[in-house]
Amino acid sequence: MIQKQDASSSALSPPVAPIIKVERLVKRYKKAETNAVNEISFSVRPGSLFSLLGPNGAGKTTTISILTTTLQPTSGSVMIADYDISRQASAVRKNIGIIFQKPSLDLNLTAEENVRFHATLYGLYPFRPSYKTMPKGYQQRIDELANVLEIREDLFKPVKKFSGGMMRKLEILRSLLHNPRVLFLDEPTTGLDPSSRRSLWEYLSKVRLEQQTTIFLTTHYLEEAEKADDICIINKGNIVAHGTPAQVKAELVEEYVLLDADDRASLLAELRRLDLSVGEQVPFKVSLAHDRLHSVLKAIETPLTLIETHLPSLEDAYMEIIGK
Numbered sequence: 001m002i003q004k005q006d007a008s009s010s011a012l013s014p015p016v017a018p019i020i021k022v023e024r025l026v027k028r029y030k031k032a033e034t035n036a037v038n039e040i041s042f043s044v045r046p047g048s049l050f051s052l053l054g055p056n057g058a059g060k061t062t063t064i065s066i067l068t069t070t071l072q073p074t075s076g077s078v079m080i081a082d083y084d085i086s087r088q089a090s091a092v093r094k095n096i097g098i099i100f101q102k103p104s105l106d107l108n109l110t111a112e113e114n115v116r117f118h119a120t121l122y123g124l125y126p127f128r129p130s131y132k133t134m135p136k137g138y139q140q141r142i143d144e145l146a147n148v149l150e151i152r153e154d155l156f157k158p159v160k161k162f163s164g165g166m167m168r169k170l171e172i173l174r175s176l177l178h179n180p181r182v183l184f185l186d187e188p189t190t191g192l193d194p195s196s197r198r199s200l201w202e203y204l205s206k207v208r209l210e211q212q213t214t215i216f217l218t219t220h221y222l223e224e225a226e227k228a229d230d231i232c233i234i235n236k237g238n239i240v241a242h243g244t245p246a247q248v249k250a251e252l253v254e255e256y257v258l259l260d261a262d263d264r265a266s267l268l269a270e271l272r273r274l275d276l277s278v279g280e281q282v283p284f285k286v287s288l289a290h291d292r293l294h295s296v297l298k299a300i301e302t303p304l305t306l307i308e309t310h311l312p313s314l315e316d317a318y319m320e321i322i323g324k
């Protein structure tokens with residue numbers, strides 16, 4: 001198992017206190033025979049994009065529900081922005097924004113009304129009957145976010161006229177209104193077409209850069225997780241890999257090149273002289289990181305008839321882990 005628990009500290013930068021710290025978290029549902037989440041520990045760096053990946057039933061929703069204070073853990077501890085989720089749940093809620101799998105907008109209201117009612121419900125601003133009569137602070141914040149998300153023009157339109165992508169943007173806007181330090185997204189792009197999915201990602205990275213928000217994401221889409229700073233793969237309630245996408249890939253899937261030549265004896269002798277790990281089977285399979293490939297190929301003098309590189313994708317790593 002890969003576990004890079006302390007990706008935040010390096011020789012160049014001082015260690016940064018995690019914004020989320022999960023320690024030995026366990027959830028066992030009533031009457032269940034096994035733990036849905038089985039003593040998992042990980043931490044998330046402030047301002048980073050963190051992705052929790054796993055197949056159906058892995059324990060992602062259970063974990064995100066505990067972290068967002070909607071489900072009680074069986075044991076273990078979770079700290080978010082220095083608050084304990086069990087003892088300081090309301091302080092945790094003030095510091096987080098949540099976007100659930102199912103949209104929760106009122107289709108009969110305009111976009112701005114949806115945001116206004118939410119803001120009033122959460123005690124962020126006193127209720128006023130129109131946008132114009134709301135406090136200046138509210139108007140400025142909603143304008144700023146609507147500009148980032150590029151839905152300024154649509155703020156006063158009824159939500160029932162919105163596309164799926166626009167609704168998602170509105171939900172993001174609404175969840176960011178109180179400046180949360182962490183935004184939780186549970187499979188946010190499920191049901192969106194590829195172009196809405198792409199633009200949602202652009203908006204999320206913009207928001208992350210401009211608002212310094214930490215993003216905690218669960219997804220089934222590997223290409224989305226590949227954009228994350230850190231990923232954590234869970235399967236049957238256990239962490240099976242944790243690190244940057246590159247670390248997960250590098251440690252789980254081998255990078256190699258297949259080489260062949262008419263004069264195989266000469267090629268094999270050369271590969272061995274270059275101190276490369278290679279078997280007798282043809283074509284020769286040479287374990288080689290891609291950054292060394294060029295120099296090794298230049299050093300080989302035997303004329304080659306085959307050069308085939310194999311670079312692992314996160315998908316390869318994922319299938320490798322989940323298949324076990």
Ligand SMILES: Nc1ncnc2c1ncn2[C@@H]1O[C@H](COP(=O)(O)OP(=O)(O)OP(=O)(O)O)[C@@H](O)[C@H]1O
Nearest residue numbers: 029030032036054055056057058059060061062063
């Ligand atoms: N309310 C519940 N009562 C009993 N068992 C549950 C409950 N919710 C989830 N489980 C079980 O806990 C395990 C983890 O489920 P969870 O929903 O957290 O997985 P997931 O990774 O979010 O899956 P998916 O990708 O399908 O949403 C599964 O075995 C599931 O059957």
